[in-house]
Amino acid sequence: xxxxxxxxxxxxxxxxxxxxxxxxxxxxxxxxxxxxxxxxxxxxxxxxxxxxxxxxxxxxxxxxxxxxxxxxxxxxxxxxxxxxxxxxxxxxxxxxxxxxxxxxxxxxxxxxxxxxxxxxxxxxxxxxxxxxxxxxxxxxxxxxxxxxxxxxxxxxxxxxxxxxxxxxxxxxxxxxxxxxxxxxxxxxxxxxxxxxxxxxxxxxxxxxxxxxxxxxxxxxxxxxxxxxxxxxxxxxxxxxxxxxxxxxxxxxxxxxxxxxxxxxxxxxxxxxxxxxxxxxxxxxxxxxxxxxxxxxxxxxxxxxxxxxxxxxxxxxxxxxxxxxxxxxxxxxxxxxxxxxxxxxxxxxxxxxxxxxxxxxxxxxxxxxxxxxxxxxxxxxxxxxxxxxxxxxxxxxxxxxxxxxxxxxxxxxxxxxxxxxxxxxxxxxxxxxxx
Amino acid sequence: xxxxxxxxxxxxxxxxxxxxxxxxxxxxxxxxxxxxxxxxxxxxxxxxxxxxxxxxxxxxxxxxxxxxxxxxxxxxxxxxxxxxxxxxxxxxxxxxxxxxxxxxxxxxxxxxxxxxxxxxxxxxxxxxxxxxxxxxxxxxxxxxxxxxxxxxxxxxxxxxxxxxxxxxxxxxxxxxxxxxxxxxxxxxxxxxxxxxxxxxxxxxxxxxxxxxxxxxxxxxxxxxxxxxxxxxxxxxxxxxxxxxxxxxxxxxxxxxxxxxxxxxxxxxxxxxxxxxxxxxxxxxxxxxxxxxxxxxxxxxxxxxxxxxxxxxxxxxxxxxxxxxxxxxxxxxxxx
Numbered sequence: 001x002x003x004x005x006x007x008x009x010x011x012x013x014x015x016x017x018x019x020x021x022x023x024x025x026x027x028x029x030x031x032x033x034x035x036x037x038x039x040x041x042x043x044x045x046x047x048x049x050x051x052x053x054x055x056x057x058x059x060x061x062x063x064x065x066x067x068x069x070x071x072x073x074x075x076x077x078x079x080x081x082x083x084x085x086x087x088x089x090x091x092x093x094x095x096x097x098x099x100x101x102x103x104x105x106x107x108x109x110x111x112x113x114x115x116x117x118x119x120x121x122x123x124x125x126x127x128x129x130x131x132x133x134x135x136x137x138x139x140x141x142x143x144x145x146x147x148x149x150x151x152x153x154x155x156x157x158x159x160x161x162x163x164x165x166x167x168x169x170x171x172x173x174x175x176x177x178x179x180x181x182x183x184x185x186x187x188x189x190x191x192x193x194x195x196x197x198x199x200x201x202x203x204x205x206x207x208x209x210x211x212x213x214x215x216x217x218x219x220x221x222x223x224x225x226x227x228x229x230x231x232x233x234x235x236x237x238x239x240x241x242x243x244x245x246x247x248x249x250x251x252x253x254x255x256x257x258x259x260x261x262x263x264x265x266x267x268x269x270x271x272x273x274x275x276x277x278x279x280x281x282x283x284x285x286x287x288x289x290x291x292x293x294x295x296x297x298x299x300x301x302x303x304x305x306x307x308x309x310x311x312x313x314x315x316x317x318x319x320x321x322x323x324x325x326x327x328x329x330x331x332x333x334x335x336x337x338x339x340x341x342x343x344x345x346x347x348x349x350x351x352x353x354x355x356x357x358x359x360x361x362x363x364x365x366x367x368x369x370x371x372x373x374x375x376x377x378x379x380x381x382x383x384x385x386x387x388x389x390x391x392x393x394x395x396x397x398x399x400x401x402x403x404x405x406x407x408x409x410x411x412x413x414x415x416x417x418x419x420x421x422x423x424x425x426x427x428x429x430x431x432x433x434x
Numbered sequence: 435x436x437x438x439x440x441x442x443x444x445x446x447x448x449x450x451x452x453x454x455x456x457x458x459x460x461x462x463x464x465x466x467x468x469x470x471x472x473x474x475x476x477x478x479x480x481x482x483x484x485x486x487x488x489x490x491x492x493x494x495x496x497x498x499x500x501x502x503x504x505x506x507x508x509x510x511x512x513x514x515x516x517x518x519x520x521x522x523x524x525x526x527x528x529x530x531x532x533x534x535x536x537x538x539x540x541x542x543x544x545x546x547x548x549x550x551x552x553x554x555x556x557x558x559x560x561x562x563x564x565x566x567x568x569x570x571x572x573x574x575x576x577x578x579x580x581x582x583x584x585x586x587x588x589x590x591x592x593x594x595x596x597x598x599x600x601x602x603x604x605x606x607x608x609x610x611x612x613x614x615x616x617x618x619x620x621x622x623x624x625x626x627x628x629x630x631x632x633x634x635x636x637x638x639x640x641x642x643x644x645x646x647x648x649x650x651x652x653x654x655x656x657x658x659x660x661x662x663x664x665x666x667x668x669x670x671x672x673x674x675x676x677x678x679x680x681x682x683x684x685x686x687x688x689x690x691x692x693x694x695x696x697x698x699x700x701x702x703x704x705x706x707x708x709x710x711x712x713x714x715x716x717x718x719x720x721x722x723x724x725x726x727x728x729x730x731x732x733x734x735x736x737x738x739x740x741x742x743x744x745x746x747x748x749x750x751x752x753x754x755x756x757x758x759x760x761x762x763x764x765x766x767x768x769x
Binding site: 117 | 563564565566567568570573576600611666672
């Protein structure tokens with residue numbers, strides 16, 4: 001038997017007078033970036049009122065505010081700024097405006113003497129959107145190719161990469177970031193320019209972690225005679241480096257701010273009370289199945305900066321809500337259920353989707369069940385359940401559609417009842433009751 | 435469960451592929467029966483069409499009767515192959531049991547043998563190697579206990595020996611800058627070969643490099659040069675464009691060999707090796723049957739000779755009891 005503690009926590013450590021004080025914000029895991037935009041005064045007042053963090057907490061987001069040095073760092077977040085360099089630039093501008101005179105320490109250098117890297121034997125088919133590489137040949141011929149793997153993996157092939165690129169189709173250029181299907185998305189999350197004329201390779205990532213930046217040194221050894229450098233200009237920098245006008249792909253400052261606004265206020269907005277209510281409704285299925293649900297007392301704390309809605313610099317409440325469930329993971333889950341249903345309705349297989357979502361812990365099983373019931377009409381429910389049953393290896397002997405739906409639901413709940421305790425999964429805390 | 439072996443016989447220009455679900459367990463011991471008995475044993479195992487064990491194979495052997503050549507890889511199931519000083523002595527013993535035959539250990543295992551036979555083998559072209567690559571000053575920041583020994587040869591062939599806390603794989607990612615980095619480090623004595631402590635978790639990964647800048651050639655070795663490592667060599671060679679990277683199968687003695695020094699400097703003493711082989715071949719393995727009486731062995735061999743395809747169980751060969759207690763003498767320890 002397992003019980004579920006419902007939080008989406010962030011920890012914020014305040015360094016003041018040489019002392020470090022960690023605080024726990026139980027619902028701020030998905031909102032730390034926007035909360036920081038409330039500015040120095042409001043945010044610090046908010047954090048000082050938060051309960052202390054326990055010795056160990058598996059948090060979704062983590063920040064350190066060094067009041068003495070007027071320096072802040074975000075050690076972990078839910079990855080919103082990693083979708084495109086334009087988002088990171090826009091956030092930097094917004095943060096500098098909200099925290100005047102403060103330094104944002106964005107990238108800690110790698111402290112180790114070695115970095116883990118992958119050496120590919122060949123360029124696999126991979127998944128689109130991970131890296132675009134522009135190759136400028138010695139004669140000036142230029143091609144942009146989606147390599148299907150992260151850029152550092154593709155570059156690990158060394159000079160034979162050129163031949164591999166020649167065997168792949170060219171991609172049509174697209175804007176570096178745009179709102180598609182209600183979400184801010186980028187056509188690729190990393191890229192490189194391999195310029196044989198200048199004997200130069202320029203690499204970028206939308207998530208330029210310390211490990212990735214450090215891997216440039218061993219990568220450079222695989223490209224003798226070429227200078228390998230990192231930049232943070234993203235896809236527009238890559239296109240400009242190849243001698244082409246980047247206007248078609250560049251997102252200007254105003255557009256980047258609009259994208260950031262969408263990410264932080266629309267996609268990531270959620271009301272903890274609403275989340276709690278909806279999650280409780282979902283987990284009610286678990287309770288009905290005999291699995292106790294526990295909301296920790298700390299999770300009832302006020303967890304958002306009180307001044308943020310009054311501050312003229314603070315973001316406004318959400319103007320639109322693309323999907324009915326707010327919490328990022330619920331949002332994603334329901335979106336995937338709809339995508340799956342749409343694919344099934346079109347008569348397509350579900351090969352391109354991710355059934356792994358449905359393999360989560362009991363809380364997820366309950367939410368899947370809940371989402372199926374709440375979000376889909378009966379024909380869609382049937383389509384989904386028919387697909388879901390073999391995916392979850394639900395052994396259902398159904399005489400008719402009603403029996404199939406009931407059988408799937410009971411099988412999901414039975415799985416929840418039988419599941420072992422989990423420690424952590426997508427923001428849901430679970431622990432054994434005995 | 436099992437110790438899966440692919441055993442091959444080449445004869446009359448044709449190659450026959452056999453498979454044994456348990457025959458990999460004691461391959462290094464079974465081979466000591468010599469070509470007649472071991473060949474008959476192989477013929478008693480199942481003939482198969484494909485290399486269906488592929489990467490999951492635990493041992494392989496090719497008995498090439500046309501060329502009178504034995505190529506083998508025992509998967510280190512009896513821990514001899516992961517101790518270079520033992521494996522060299524074992525191979526000398528094996529050559530004595532296969533007189534007139536070329537005997538060669540193949541550290542690449544099944545893939546190398548499949549290549550040699552042109553047997554189709556499903557290689558995952560997209561498989562990647564994960565390696566801890568050193569940053570530019572990574573060698574200088576090396577403070578860990580010694581994992582690898584590096585010898586850089588100078589123009590007249592003398593060697594400059596240094597130790598490093600990094601594995602051979604990591605050191606190779608430095609590319610040619612390793613030459614100057616190693617030359618700048620204070621020299622250290624070459625470590626001697628040894629029999630490892632069974633609890634030494636680092637043993638298999640320890641190894642070394644001999645770098646010859648004049649010939650732009652590197653030889654590398656590990657105590658256990660697994661097939662995965664052999665497979666990774668072409669990938670690691672990318673860090674050394676214009677150089678040749680080769681595996682030194684004999685282990686640490688390559689440092690002495692290439693720098694003109696006597697092997698005695700590093701080599702495991704022969705008496706120590708003989709005693710360890712005796713133990714590992716005959717005494718340490720709980721699954722082995724007790725040494726059989728000479729009469730029982732004679733009867734089994736008689737059966738094999740009368741009916742080479744007789745229904746033996748997998749790994750049905752008794753230990754080559756005639757060798758027990760004789761290894762030191764056969765290796766010439768007394769001489």
